[in-house]
Amino acid sequence: MERLVEICCGSYEDALNAYHGGAKRIELNNALHLGGLTPSLATLKLTKKNTNLKVITMVRPRGAGFCYNEIEFEVMKEDAKSLLENGEMQKICLIAYFSHSTLCRRRHKVAFYRRAK
16 A cells, blocks of 8 residues: 655645655645645645645634634635635635634534536
């Protein structure tokens, strides 16, 4: 059985280093010091253009937890669509919790998959 090496990358440079180090799949993020945020489209495009890595991203618009309001979730869905349309992605993980009053409860777990052309 072949081993699959997956690396969490916080930049295009990290992605290149992972690729040259033998990784086959990465989770592409930005701002790992904040727990990982949505990568820029440029980071995704350059990674896909200059490597043959399988790329997964977690859509996260800000640090400070995973509790989002409806407006933030709307932005997250648009980010996911943009990443899928521009990156020939396999999948994107979008996990959202919504705040209601002082409670934060789980409401959705959504995975977007790119449609075959």
